[in-house]
Amino acid sequence: MSDSGFGSSTLALALVGSAVTVLSTSLGAVPALAMGGISQRTKDVLMGFSAGVMLAATAFSLVVPAIHLAEERSTSRFVPALVVGGSMLGGACSCTCATASSRTSTSSRARRATRRRRT
Structure with missing residues (x-):
């Protein structure tokens, strides 16, 4: 695998980026879940x-x-x-x-x- 310059593989960076995206989306959904009927x-x-x-x-x-x-x-x-x-x-x-x-x-x-x- 190629080194991206950060000391980790490209696949690992892609997985970290995906995990951050999932967590951000989940965090953004919390207010919608907390709201009652709109x-x-x-x-x-x-x-x-x-x-x-x-x-x-x-x-x-x-x-x-x-x-x-x-x-x-x-x-x-x-x-x-x-x-x-x-x-x-x-x-x-x-x-x-x-x-x-x-x-x-x-x-x-x-x-x-x-x-x-x-x-």
Whole structure:
């Protein structure tokens, strides 16, 4: 195994990094577990915030470095464009599936409510 300069193997550093991530996530979940019932509006705000954080992490920590790496390793301008296009296509598919899913669940709820009113 290669030495990373810290006197330990790369695998050991990866395991330590993963353990820190698990502990941080668990620690971040404690306040949510301690909270009782929260309103739907608060849930919506928290979900919107977390979605924004994940979107920023994707854009700045994954897509931008991937574009730079593709530019360095490829002589074609097509490859970086493919990275961006693939990311946009994935996002569009995700939005489409979420919209279709919410419409389906909303329409099935409406049908159940209509049936209840009729009986």
